Amino acid sequence: MSTQLISVDVAQRRLRRLLLVGAVIATIWVVLPIYFLVVNAWSSQDAVNAFPKAFVPEMNHESLSFLLGFDGVLSSLVNSLIVAAITMIFSIGLGAPAGYALARYEFRGKGTFRLLILLTRAFPLPLLALPLTVLYIRLGVDDTLVGLALVHTMLALPFAVLITFSLFSGVPTELEEAAWVFGCTKVQAFRRVVLPIALPGLAASAIFAFVISWNEVFASSVLMIQNRTLTAFLLQNLDVSPMHMKFAGGALLVLPAATFMFLIRKHLFAMWGISNR
Amino acid sequence: MTNKSLPYWLIAPAALFTVALFLYPLSLVTLEAFTAKSGGYSLENFQTMVGHWKFGTALKNTLLLTALVVPLQMVVALSLAQLLTRVKSGRDTLLYVWTIPLGISDLAAGIIWLGIFEQTGFLNSALIGLGVVDAPVSILGFNDTFATLVAIVLAEIWRSTAIVLVILVSGIGLIPKEYAEAAEVFGAGAWAKFTKVTLPLLRPSLQTALILRSILALEVFAVVAALSGTKFPVLMGETYNWQFALQDGPVAAAFALVILALSVGVTLVYLRWLRVPRGAGL
Amino acid sequence: MANIAIQNVTKSFGSYDALKGIGLAVADQEFLVLLGASGCGKSTLLRIIAGLETADVGEVHVGGERIDQLQAKDRRLAMVFQNYAVFPHLTVFENIAFGLRMQKRPQEVVAAKVNQVARMVHLEALLDRYSGQLSGGQRQRVALARALAVEPRVMLMDEPLSNLDALLRLEMRAELKSILAASKTTTIYVTHDQVEAMSLADRIAVMHQGVIVQCDTPLEIYRNPVNTFVAGFIGNPPMNFIPAHAVQDGIFEARGLRLQGPLGHRELLLGIRPEDMQVGDAGFTCQADLIEPLGPNVLVTDVQDSAVFRAALSSTTTVSKGQSIFLQPDLERVRWFTPEGQSVKSVS
Numbered sequence: 034m035s036t037q038l039i040s041v042d043v044a045q046r047r048l049r050r051l052l053l054v055g056a057v058i059a060t061i062w063v064v065l066p067i068y069f070l071v072v073n074a075w076s077s078q079d080a081v082n083a084f085p086k087a088f089v090p091e092m093n094h095e096s097l098s099f100l101l102g103f104d105g106v107l108s109s110l111v112n113s114l115i116v117a118a119i120t121m122i123f124s125i126g127l128g129a130p131a132g133y134a135l136a137r138y139e140f141r142g143k144g145t146f147r148l149l150i151l152l153t154r155a156f157p158l159p160l161l162a163l164p165l166t167v168l169y170i171r172l173g174v175d176d177t178l179v180g181l182a183l184v185h186t187m188l189a190l191p192f193a194v195l196i197t198f199s200l201f202s203g204v205p206t207e208l209e210e211a212a213w214v215f216g217c218t219k220v221q222a223f224r225r226v227v228l229p230i231a232l233p234g235l236a237a238s239a240i241f242a243f244v245i246s247w248n249e250v251f252a253s254s255v256l257m258i259q260n261r262t263l264t265a266f267l268l269q270n271l272d273v274s275p276m277h278m279k280f281a282g283g284a285l286l287v288l289p290a291a292t293f294m295f296l297i298r299k300h301l302f303a304m305w306g307i308s309n310r
Numbered sequence: 311m312t313n314k315s316l317p318y319w320l321i322a323p324a325a326l327f328t329v330a331l332f333l334y335p336l337s338l339v340t341l342e343a344f345t346a347k348s349g350g351y352s353l354e355n356f357q358t359m360v361g362h363w364k365f366g367t368a369l370k371n372t373l374l375l376t377a378l379v380v381p382l383q384m385v386v387a388l389s390l391a392q393l394l395t396r397v398k399s400g401r402d403t404l405l406y407v408w409t410i411p412l413g414i415s416d417l418a419a420g421i422i423w424l425g426i427f428e429q430t431g432f433l434n435s436a437l438i439g440l441g442v443v444d445a446p447v448s449i450l451g452f453n454d455t456f457a458t459l460v461a462i463v464l465a466e467i468w469r470s471t472a473i474v475l476v477i478l479v480s481g482i483g484l485i486p487k488e489y490a491e492a493a494e495v496f497g498a499g500a501w502a503k504f505t506k507v508t509l510p511l512l513r514p515s516l517q518t519a520l521i522l523r524s525i526l527a528l529e530v531f532a533v534v535a536a537l538s539g540t541k542f543p544v545l546m547g548e549t550y551n552w553q554f555a556l557q558d559g560p561v562a563a564a565f566a567l568v569i570l571a572l573s574v575g576v577t578l579v580y581l582r583w584l585r586v587p588r589g590a591g592l
Numbered sequence: 593m594a595n596i597a598i599q600n601v602t603k604s605f606g607s608y609d610a611l612k613g614i615g616l617a618v619a620d621q622e623f624l625v626l627l628g629a630s631g632c633g634k635s636t637l638l639r640i641i642a643g644l645e646t647a648d649v650g651e652v653h654v655g656g657e658r659i660d661q662l663q664a665k666d667r668r669l670a671m672v673f674q675n676y677a678v679f680p681h682l683t684v685f686e687n688i689a690f691g692l693r694m695q696k697r698p699q700e701v702v703a704a705k706v707n708q709v710a711r712m713v714h715l716e717a718l719l720d721r722y723s724g725q726l727s728g729g730q731r732q733r734v735a736l737a738r739a740l741a742v743e744p745r746v747m748l749m750d751e752p753l754s755n756l757d758a759l760l761r762l763e764m765r766a767e768l769k770s771i772l773a774a775s776k777t778t779t780i781y782v783t784h785d786q787v788e789a790m791s792l793a794d795r796i797a798v799m800h801q802g803v804i805v806q807c808d809t810p811l812e813i814y815r816n817p818v819n820t821f822v823a824g825f826i827g828n829p830p831m832n833f834i835p836a837h838a839v840q841d842g843i844f845e846a847r848g849l850r851l852q853g854p855l856g857h858r859e860l861l862l863g864i865r866p867e868d869m870q871v872g873d874a875g876f877t878c879q880a881d882l883i884e885p886l887g888p889n890v891l892v893t894d895v896q897d898s899a900v901f902r903a904a905l906s907s908t909t910t911v912s913k914g915q916s917i918f919l920q921p922d923l924e925r926v927r928w929f930t931p932e933g934q935s936v937k938s939v940s
Contacts, residue, residue, distance in 0.1 A: 040661045041646055048396060055393050056404055063408055066468060069432050070422045084446065085435035127324040134320035146321055153332055154522065155577045157529040157546075160566040161331065163553055164338035187331040194324060219316075248415030250532040251546065255553055264417055264532075271535055276428070279536075283421035287414050294413030298406045302476070491644050492677035494664040496742065497694030510681040589724030590681050 067287070073277070074284035081277040100281035109266040110285070112178055113247055116262055119182035120189055120246035121239045127186070128193025129235060133223075135194070136201035153191045161187065162252035169256065176258050184252045189242035196241070200234040201227065237300030244290045343563035355564040359552075368543035369568075374459070375544065376527040379466045380520065386467065387474035387519070391482055392504065405479065411472045420536025423465035424450075427537065450538055458538050465533050470526065474519045481515025482508065484592060511592055517584040524580070525573045545569050594655050594745035594778040595620045596641070601650030603636055610636045612802040614650070618778060626782045627789040627825075628799035634782045635750055637799075641780065642748050643667050654745055665694075670744035674751040676735040678723040684710075685719040687734050691742035709737045712771055729760050736768070740775060747772065747779040753788060765791055786826050790814070798822050815925075820861065820933035829866050829891065829902050833929065834876070836862040847876035847901070849921075854928050854936045863927035866891070866904040871911070872920035878903060880911045892917075 039047075073081055074097060075090040100106055135143065162184055169175035204227050212222035253265040261269070267282040274282070294301065346352040359365055390408060394401055411419070426432045427449045434446040449457040485508065493507045509516075531546035540547070545565060553562035596618035603611040611633045618624045626634040639645040641652055643664030652660040659667050670691065679687050685706055686693075692702045710716045713733040723731055732752060739747055753761045753768070769792055772779055783789055789796050790810045797807040798821075806818040817823035817831075824830045836846035837859050844853040846862045853860060867889070869876070878901060882893035890909055894901040903919050911917060928936040 038662060038666045041643070041663050042661070044663055052393055052396055055389070056397070059390055059393075060404070060407055062468070063410060066422045066426060067410070067414075069425050070418075073425050082430060084430035085438050086430065086432055088432070088435070127327050130320040131324035134317040138317035138320075140314075140317045142318075146325060149325070149328055153328065155525065155573060156332075156336070157525060157566075157569055157573055158332070159529065159531075160339065160549065160569060161335040163549070163559065163562055163566055164335045164342060165331075166553070167342075167559065168335070168338065183331060186327070190324060190327065244413050248413075248418070250415060250417045251529075251550065254550065264415060267421075268417055268532060268535060272539060279421050280425055283418045283425075286418040287422075290413040290415065290418075291410055294410070295406065298409070301409070301412075302405065302480075486675070486677075488673050488675055488677035489679060491664075492671070492673060492679075493690070493694075494644070495642055495667075495669060495671045495748075496691035496738070497665045497668075499663075499665055502694060507679065513681070586681070587722065589722035591724060592680055 067291075070280060070283055070287065073280035076277070078275070078277040081280060096277040096281040097284070100278050100285065103278065105261070105266060106263070106282075109261050109263045112257075112260050113262040113264065116178050116182045116185060116253075117243045117246040119179060120185040121243040123182060123186040124189040124193040124242040125197075125235060125239045128190055128238075129197045131194045132197025132199075133201050133227075135198045137206065150191050150194050153187075158188050159184075159249070159251035162255040166256060176256070176260055178260055181253060181256050181262070182246070184256065185246040185249055186242075188249065188252075189245045192245070193238055193242060196238040197231075197235065200231050200238070204230050234300055234303065237297040240293050240297050241301065244293055247290050248286070339563045339566050342560050343567045345560060347560065355560040358558075358561050359564045359568075364543045364548055368545050368548045371459075371543055372528060372530065372545045373572075375462060375466065375530055376524060378459075378463050379470075379527055380523050382463070383467045383471040383474055383523065384516070384519065387471050387478050390471075390475055391478040392508070394479060395482060405475075408475060409472045411469050412476070414469060415532070416469060416530075417532035417536060419465055419469035420533040423461065423468070423533075424536050427461045450541075452541055455542070458542050462530075462534055462537055462542065465537060466527070466530065469533065470523065474523055477515050477519040477522070478512065481512050481518075484515075485511045513584050513586050514591070517580055520584070521577050521580050524576045528569055528572050528576070593620050595622075596746060596778060596780070597651075597653040598637075598641070599651045599653075601637065601640060601647045601652065603633075603640060603645065603647050609802055611640075611647070614802075614804060616797060616804060616807065618780065621776050621778055623772065623779045623781065623792060623794045625789040625793035625796045626780065626799055627784070627786060627793075627796050629784055629825075631801075632799040633802040634784075634799050638671075638748055638750055638780060638782050641746070642669060642671050668742075668744060669746045669748055670739035670742050671748040671750065672732075672735045672739050672752045674754060676723075676728075676731045676752075676755075678726075678731045678734045678738075680723050683720050683722060684715060684726070684734050687723070688715075688719075688737045688741050690738055695742070705741050706737075709741045712740065712774075713737045713767075728756055729764065732756065732764065736771070740771070744777060747775075747777045749779065749781045751783050752781075754783070754785070761788075768792070786828070790826070798825060800825075816935070817863075817927070818935050820863070820929050823863050823927065823929070823935075827865055829904065831863045831865045831927075832901050833899065834862040834864065834901070835899075836860050836928075847878075849874070849876050851921075851923065851926070857928075857930070857936065859931055860936065861929040861931060861933075863929055864921045865925060866902040868922045868925040869903045869905075869919040870922075871905060871909055871917050873918060875918040875920035876901075878917050878919050880913060880915045880917060883911060883913055 072088065072090040075092055075094070077091060077093040077095040078099070080087060080091050080093065081096060135147065165184060166175065169180050174180040208226050209222045212226045213219070217225065248264065250264045250268055253262045254268045257265050263282070263286060267279070267286070271279070343355055344351045344353070346354050394404060397404065424431070429446055429448065433449070437443045437447065448454050449461055489507050489511065490503050493503045498506060529546050530544055531550065534542055534544050534547055545568060549562050549565040549569070552558045552565060596616070598614055598616040601611055601614040614637060626637060628634045636645060640647045643662065647660060650660070651658055679690065682690070688706045688709060689702050692705060707716070710719060713736055715730070715733055715737060718726065718730060723734065726734070735752070753764055756764060765788060781792060793810055795807060796810055796813050798805045798813065800821055806813055806822050813822060814826055817826065820833060834846040836844040836853065838853070838857060839845050839850065842852060842855045843850060844860065844862065878892065878894045879896055880892045881895045884891040885907070887907070889904045889907055890911070892903045892905060892911055905911070930936055
């Protein structure tokens, strides 16, 4: 009836083999498609349309220069940058104080506010761009970068609040209190004690907001016509753009965002590690 | 500014902003959906929406995609998260690599997988090269609904599993090691440890991940657009169409409400199904 | 028969040697305590026995069967963890039943055993609660019940009382002693608290820096410590070590008192516990710099020299601050140690 018991050594060896195989497969699965994009983006138009495809990039800049030279692309790139930068500033500017308040204070309405923030995550926020098209026209901010940035800020704000909440919660209150005891005002204590500790995390969540805005497609496509962002441009040209331009566009979208995320990876994990709920 | 009022001043900007750019547009879009073109309230927008031939397909496709992608990626993410708990060195590197897709726009992801699945793409090149087929296989063509579905599912899982992974890994990180150790001492093997200790204690994280991903899955848009254009209708794509191409805001608003309703419904289901009883939390 | 044989167990974490060639034999049904300060290796040894760590070198046998090659789940032991590790998502009943469920026992057997064990630890009324609704002491009893329920060959306990407050610790210690005695299970109990060790153990293994320094009954360890470390570790306040030099072979002078000691040594350390001295007309000189009336006794401390000298005198003693007194030691309780700390047998 009893099966042979496996010794610790055998069990560990089997586990290690399984882990290795799993890790390799998963890594290839993630990296290979991106590699393919790079191959396509760094190949000439002929290579992109050729069949069968070469699996190595030609290192030819033809597709990329074609894209960048195409009418409207460079300005859409600049627009994306500006909108993302504004989103970054707004979301931290609005979110960080709220996060600080949630971390440090008990007050009536705290629960309601938290519920409100949580509620926004239950809704497909990009859809809010729909009613805003009409509203923006009435207010005269339609097709403006700031108008889009406001929508993107709404997308990024819940994250900003929750992330800064956990960030500030991680700074012990005793440090600020010590600063008060030694004569600092609240603002000074914040600036000298909390800010230096929280700064890396704040910077990381700012970059996260930047990336959210940079990558956003739906609202950008709905709200913008003349001042399109890169995502809107690429989406609206999907039917008509040739393959090599699509891939070059994809690479242009991916590389800055992926680079930024890589730079903040340590903080990204610390942020999400704590701000789970 | 007294000490007591300080927190209110701090949250006021964010709160007001949320009211202005969330609650207000939410009420606007709800009103718009129920507003008839000639004025007054009616259901005519919904009737137009439902009457259109693409609605049923879009609804079916969206629900199908959600039902396929979300469970599959939960399994993948759980497996990868478990794998990470047993890795001794290089865990961080693996995590960084596996979360690269977090920074990739859904449009870019669609384009990436277009390069793989299109007629002259990498998949066909590999198949021909390996001698598996003689001629390129059509995956994203007009009549290839099933193949297109599979392609979209794969692309979506590739793109969006990273966020689930992050949520689950941090959730696992909250579980003290001792529980698994106690389970082990009392006779639990690897599978028993996973099902009887890890999974139950991951409930809050599972709930968060499921809600987040289900809502995002219902909004699937750019990946489908990049891979299939208008051949594979989904709710968000139809919303965009009605708003932009057909210039019909009210019907688009009706679509938006359908997506909204599905999202809320799904959220409530998860909240009920995966709630943790009193005193049974970590 | 659940006797334990540990042979030459060695474990290093990187460059840090946690255990160095540990050898230990525990008799069937014996209650052995691993006693030591944090970092001495006692928890590591326990975890190696449990299977939560693997030793680099060495063997562990239980009941004649070699278990160090088995996975933890196959060793049929039970453990009570320092932080209880009571599963938060299961009721008290299911927690206690956990090991039995892993053994796939039928429901009636499980229910009967859980109820029986719950009665033993007075948890019958709380079986459908969750751990978040229990106090620390109750959770600890759940952990104990869970371990008892599987009727293990060996019971392993990792500082189970250290997270309880002082009064509760005292009560639980007594309960633990009676429950474990009744269950007749071989037990290895890890603690840093020497009072716990003295109270519960059949034998104590005192550990220091990865080595077992002395393994003996509590009374033996108290009366005849094998070196100054053990002598200083057991007993609170700790044993005094007075430098003594020989004025003649076999006659030593320490703190102004002359007394007989071992032959063949020039310099020795005289060990005398604070409670083994009385105020008298002659004896060790002591200046009462610090007087602490502790209730049951009075602690008098002399801080003049580099070594602190303490005496625990009866509460009726009247001493005033700064007063010079003589302390007469109980000669049978005097212990001798080399300057390096090894005990020396006195020929008396």
